[in-house]
Each structure stands twice: as structure tokens, then as C-alpha cells.
Amino acid sequence: MDPLSHPYMQHALLAGTTIALLAGLVGYFMVLRGQVFSGDMLSHVAYAGSLAALAAGVDLRLGLFAATITFAVGIGLLGGRASADDVLIGNAMAWVLGLGVFFMTLYTTHRATSNSTANVNVLFGSIFGISAVDAWLAAAIAGVLIALLLAISRPLLFASLDPAVAAAAGVPVRLLGPLFLAIVGATAGEASQAVGALLLVGLIAAPAATAQCLATQPWPAMALSGALAVAAVWVGLGLAYAIPAFPPSFTIMAALAAEYALAAVARRRSPRMMVNRHAALP
Amino acid sequence: MSWNLFEDLQQMLRFHFMLNALRAGIIVAVVAGAIGYVMVLRRESFAGHTLSVIGFPGAAGATWLGLGAMWGFFGFCIAGALVIAGLPGTRRAGGSGDVGGAGEQPAGVGTVQAFALACGFLFVSRYHGFLSGLNDLLFGTITGITDAQVLVLLAAGTLTLTALLLLGRPLMFATLDPEIAAASGVPVRLINSGYLVLLGIAAAGTSQVTGSLLVFALLVAPAAAATRFTARPAAGLSLSIGIALLITLAGETAAFFTPFPIGFWVTTFGFAAFLLASAYRAATDRFGQRWPSAPALSPAGGRR
Incomplete structure (x- = not known):
């Protein structure tokens, strides 16, 4: 039977493809700018925000996006000052996750109607359970964010590779940083709906890391990162459909990890790519 | 629960699981x-964060196979530590000051972490009826610690502590100045x-009390607070242990x-301790600089 004839599969493909493309493109800039650890932290924030919304009885996505975007813009405004202290970030990360546990308990004890799987879905995602409305909404938000990112991608690339020269050339570096992080926050919210709060780092970081192993020029690497993310989601969804024992979040992560492992091996065999990896500006 | 503190504590200690939790906590x-x-x-x-996350698929897999979560925690954490130790340049990449450094090394670590968590999720979903245990594995519980577990811990x-003592001097030397x-x-x-x-073993043990995702709090918060109070290693180490004991026992009591x-x-509690320590440090830094000049600026205030 054709897997595409199931509505749940169509919705998963629609949401999964757009979210993966967004995550791959955003992830490329995050790796380039050395902000992967912020993504790790955003996953904790996404969890706490989602459960706070559930505990308050409002739409989950409201808390999710509010928390991730606020947090990301906050980091961006703090600038380089806050990123220096890994001990501070580690402490804050642990505490934010602890807050998430607090809201989870509030949610499960004070709402008798609540379903116990909500927590698992927030943590590890449930892309097969996404409804038609949610899928279209997620795709629309992803489309807007992709358009926004592509619109600022040229100055952003310049500012990421050489902030000082970019600033001298009149690129608004101080404005681009927080704006990009706001997009990152929204992307984290989107990715969290597909693969769950705990695994969103994989969807954002892995395709970019893979692309950097394979491509030397920035624009091809960026396109490759998006394509790899989409491919991993398609492979993951197909595998999860074929083998019902595997949850889709796991198969997507496995596909991403396999891509990365293959690319790392491939690069080791051709060491010349290590040298001119960050080639030059376009 | 009455408001008589002594009676409340007595009542808490009458529960065997609570005794075990407190022993394990200590x-x-x-x-x-x-x-x-x-x-x-x-x-x-x-590295500590990665090791604590790796414990989760280990514990979930061991539970799925019927081995008991404890062996999965220890097995995966120790194996993970050996793998990290074998990676080239891990020390620099993890410790270059800014978190995780720049470039693709942290992206690789992030990929591995996400994959490890996904594997844990797979094992949990294979083991039917275990989904309620998922929260315990991830976020800790005070009710599930057995007598045997306390003995193994x-x-x-x-x-671990014996090995740390034996390593003591050379470890400090290698930490503070690797080249020399x-x-x-x-x-x-x-x-x-x-x-x-040793870090892997500590992470595996701590996982069983605080859960995989929150081990990091007990590893990093007391130590970070201690380094804000004193720079001397012996005093800092004792202070770190003291703060860890305090927040664990207080946390278990509050959870009860x-x-x-x-x-x-x-x-x-850990984050509060860290913030207090940071505030203390900021205050002493500021007044430490002002004290010598303060009497000169306002002699009347000093003599009043």
C-alpha cells in the first residue's frame, strides 16, 4: 500500500520537510558562528516553555515560541559577555530544565484531564501525531522564517566570517546578531514540534556539521546542509513507516548520525579539504 | 504533615525508602x-554533560534487557569516558574557555548527544509499560533506591574517592599546568x-539519584559556588563537598x-547556591578594592 495515501504521513511529510529545510539552513549559520551550545540550551528552554504553557492551560506552542524567542534574543543582546562563562551557562541550563520538571509536576497533578503522554511528546516529539491544521501552520511559519533568513543571509554570512571587516563595510553587525538569534529561537520551537525538545539540537547541528565536512564554499555548504536535513527526515519517516517498532524521532536522528559519520569518514580519506575548509567570501 | 520540624523529620525517617534515598544522596x-x-x-x-546524557540510553537499554538500570548507567558512562579520552584534542576542544569552542567539533558532540537520547527513547518505547519510568530515569526519584543499590553506590x-586521592597531586599538577x-x-x-x-563513574552514580538530565546540576553547581568563595584547592574541595551534601539532603527532604x-x-538549590556565591564574590571584589581608599575618602564616617 502506498504510504503517501495516509493523511498522517502526508502531514508528517509536509511539516517535516519544511521544518528540516529551515533547521538545516539555520544550523549552518549556527555552526559557522560557533553557537551550537546555545542550541543545546534552547532545547532545555523549549521543554520548560512548553510545559509551562501546558500547566497554564494555554496552547503549547504559545509557551514554546515565547520561551525560545525571548531566550534567544536575550542571549543575543547580552552579546559576547555572557557566552564566556561555561559554568554559568551550565548552571542556568540545569536550572531551566529543573523548572521544566516543576511545570510538568504542576501539569500532571493539577489537571486531572491531562494525558500522561504529553510530557513524552514534548521531550521526544510525535511527528506522526501532527494534525492537518498544525502541519500547515508549522509549514507556513517555516516558510516565513526561511524567507527571512535568505533575505539577510548575505550580510549575515559576511558578519559571521569576519565581523570586524563587515562592520567597517557598513553591515549592521549589532542588529544582525539578535535578529539571527530570534530566528534561531523560532527554529528551535519549530524543530521541537518535529523531533521533540531534547533532540532538536541533532536536527539543527548535524546537517551543518555534515555539510562542512563535504563542501568548502559557503553557499554550496549552506544548500547542502538544508538538503541533508530534508533527506534525513524523509529517510527517517520512511523507515519509521516501514518498521513500526521504531519511533520516527529515533529514525530521523539515526539518519542524521549516519550522514555525519559517513561524511567524517569521507573527509578523513581526503585530507586536503581540511585546509581550505573556510574558503573565502563569495 | 504538622509544622513541628522535629516530628516531621522523624516521620520522614520512618520510611525505609527515604533512609535509602538519604544514604544514597550522601x-x-x-x-x-x-x-x-x-x-x-x-x-x-x-565532557561531564555528555557523560551524564550518555547514561540515559544505557539505563533504558539495560532495563529493556532486564538487567537493571544501574548496570546500564555504569557501563555506558565508563565506556563513554574511555571513548572521549580516546578522541584527539578533546581536552582543548572542551576546555578552550568559551563553551564548546567554535566550529564543527561541538556540532559533532551535539549530534552524538542527540543520537544517544534518541536511542534511549527507542529502548524506552520498546519496553512497554515503562513510560512512567521514563521520568524517573530522566529527572530522578527518591522512592526507587534499593538496599543493594546503596551498597553498589x-x-x-x-x-572513586580513593582513586582521586591517589591521583591527587599529579592530577592537580596536570590540571593547573599541563605543559610543565x-x-x-x-x-x-x-x-x-x-x-x-572517574567522572564517568561519578556521573553514573549521580544519575541514579537526580536522573540523567540533571546530574550536571550536582556536578557543576557546588563546585562552581566553591570556586567563587576560595581559590585554595583543599578548602575549595571541602566546600564543594559541603555544598553538594547540603543541596542534596535539602532537595530530598523538600521532595518528600x-x-x-x-x-x-x-x-x-544548586542554582541558588551558585548565585549567592557569585553575589558574595562580586561584593568582596568591589569592597576589597574600596577598603584601602574608603577611610581616606570619608574620615568622618570611619570615626563616628
Whole structure:
């Protein structure tokens, strides 16, 4: 039977493809700018925000996006000052996750109607359970964010590779940083709906890391990162459909990890790519 | 629950599971406080975070196979420590000051972490009826610690602390100045690997009390607070252990009397301790600079 004839599969493909493309493109800039650890932290924030919304009885996505975007813009405004202290970030990360546990308990004890799987879905995602409305909404938000990112991608690339020269050339570096992080926050919210709060780092970081192993020029690497993310989601969804024992979040992560492992091996065999990896500006 | 503190505590201690939780908490706090202090000095927080996350698929897989979560925690954490020790340049990449450094190395680590969590999720979903245990594995519980588990934790804790004491001097030397230590014949590479294994054991033990995702709080918060108070290693180490004990026991007590799990309380107390320590440090730094000049600026205020 054709897997595409199931509505749940169509919705998963629609949401999964757009979210993966967004995550791959955003992830490329995050790796380039050395902000992967912020993504790790955003996953904790996404969890706490989602459960706070559930505990308050409002739409989950409201808390999710509010928390991730606020947090990301906050980091961006703090600038380089806050990123220096890994001990501070580690402490804050642990505490934010602890807050998430607090809201989870509030949610499960004070709402008798609540379903116990909500927590698992927030943590590890449930892309097969996404409804038609949610899928279209997620795709629309992803489309807007992709358009926004592509619109600022040229100055952003310049500012990421050489902030000082970019600033001298009149690129608004101080404005681009927080704006990009706001997009990152929204992307984290989107990715969290597909693969769950705990695994969103994989969807954002892995395709970019893979692309950097394979491509030397920035624009091809960026396109490759998006394509790899989409491919991993398609492979993951197909595998999860074929083998019902595997949850889709796991198969997507496995596909991403396999891509990365293959690319790392491939690069080791051709060491010349290590040298001119960050080639030059376009 | 009455408001008589003494009676409440007595009532709490009448529960056997609570006694076990407190015993395990004391062991785990002492180990985590000591190992975590060295971790913060060595700037290996990122490795500690990875190791604690790796414990989750181990525990879930072991439960799925019917082996008991404890063996999965220890097995995966120690294996993970050996793998990290074997990676080239891990020390620099994890400890270059800014978190995880730039470029694709942290992206690789992030990929591995996400994949490890996804594997844990797979094992959990294969083991039907275990989904309620998922929260315990991730966020900790005070009700599930058995007598046998306390004994294993005690054995692992004693082993870890003994090894840390034996490594003590050369480890401090290799931590504070690796180049000179290597030049004067200290086997730095071996010591680094040995320390990572100890960190793995500590993370595995702590996971069983605070849950996989929140181990980091007990490893990093007391140590970070201690380094804000004093720069002397011996005093800092004792202080770190003391703070770890305090927040663990307070967290377990709070978890007993409230509906919120231990993970929330331990992270909250830990973060509060860290903030207090940071405020103390900021205050002493400011007044420490002002004190010599303060009497000169306002002599009347000083003599009043």
C-alpha cells in the first residue's frame, strides 16, 4: 500500500520537510558562528516553555515560541559577555530544565484531564501525531522564517566570517546578531514540534556539521546542509513507516548520525579539504 | 504533615525508602562534590554533560534487557569516558574557555548527544509499560533506591574517592599546568584518561539519584559556588563537598514533603547556591578594592 495515501504521513511529510529545510539552513549559520551550545540550551528552554504553557492551560506552542524567542534574543543582546562563562551557562541550563520538571509536576497533578503522554511528546516529539491544521501552520511559519533568513543571509554570512571587516563595510553587525538569534529561537520551537525538545539540537547541528565536512564554499555548504536535513527526515519517516517498532524521532536522528559519520569518514580519506575548509567570501 | 520540624523529620525517617534515598544522596553528593570540583578546575563541564546524557540510553537499554538500570548507567558512562579520552584534542576542544569552542567539533558532540537520547527513547518505547519510568530515569526519584543499590553506590563511591586521592597531586599538577607537568615526567595523558573514567563513574552514580538530565546540576553547581568563595584547592574541595551534601539532603527532604520531584529541588538549590556565591564574590571584589581608599575618602564616617 502506498504510504503517501495516509493523511498522517502526508502531514508528517509536509511539516517535516519544511521544518528540516529551515533547521538545516539555520544550523549552518549556527555552526559557522560557533553557537551550537546555545542550541543545546534552547532545547532545555523549549521543554520548560512548553510545559509551562501546558500547566497554564494555554496552547503549547504559545509557551514554546515565547520561551525560545525571548531566550534567544536575550542571549543575543547580552552579546559576547555572557557566552564566556561555561559554568554559568551550565548552571542556568540545569536550572531551566529543573523548572521544566516543576511545570510538568504542576501539569500532571493539577489537571486531572491531562494525558500522561504529553510530557513524552514534548521531550521526544510525535511527528506522526501532527494534525492537518498544525502541519500547515508549522509549514507556513517555516516558510516565513526561511524567507527571512535568505533575505539577510548575505550580510549575515559576511558578519559571521569576519565581523570586524563587515562592520567597517557598513553591515549592521549589532542588529544582525539578535535578529539571527530570534530566528534561531523560532527554529528551535519549530524543530521541537518535529523531533521533540531534547533532540532538536541533532536536527539543527548535524546537517551543518555534515555539510562542512563535504563542501568548502559557503553557499554550496549552506544548500547542502538544508538538503541533508530534508533527506534525513524523509529517510527517517520512511523507515519509521516501514518498521513500526521504531519511533520516527529515533529514525530521523539515526539518519542524521549516519550522514555525519559517513561524511567524517569521507573527509578523513581526503585530507586536503581540511585546509581550505573556510574558503573565502563569495 | 504538622509544622513541628522535629516530628516531621522523624516521620520522614520512618520510611525505609527515604533512609535509602538519604544514604544514597550522601554518597553521591560527596563523590559529585569532589569530582565536580576537579571538573570545574579542568574546564571539562562539556565532557561531564555528555557523560551524564550518555547514561540515559544505557539505563533504558539495560532495563529493556532486564538487567537493571544501574548496570546500564555504569557501563555506558565508563565506556563513554574511555571513548572521549580516546578522541584527539578533546581536552582543548572542551576546555578552550568559551563553551564548546567554535566550529564543527561541538556540532559533532551535539549530534552524538542527540543520537544517544534518541536511542534511549527507542529502548524506552520498546519496553512497554515503562513510560512512567521514563521520568524517573530522566529527572530522578527518591522512592526507587534499593538496599543493594546503596551498597553498589557505596563501593563505587569509595573506589572513586580513593582513586582521586591517589591521583591527587599529579592530577592537580596536570590540571593547573599541563605543559610543565608533562616536562617533569608526569604521565599527563594517562592521568587525563583516568580522571575522565572517574567522572564517568561519578556521573553514573549521580544519575541514579537526580536522573540523567540533571546530574550536571550536582556536578557543576557546588563546585562552581566553591570556586567563587576560595581559590585554595583543599578548602575549595571541602566546600564543594559541603555544598553538594547540603543541596542534596535539602532537595530530598523538600521532595518528600512536596509533590515536586527531587530534580527540581536540587537544581533550584544548586542554582541558588551558585548565585549567592557569585553575589558574595562580586561584593568582596568591589569592597576589597574600596577598603584601602574608603577611610581616606570619608574620615568622618570611619570615626563616628
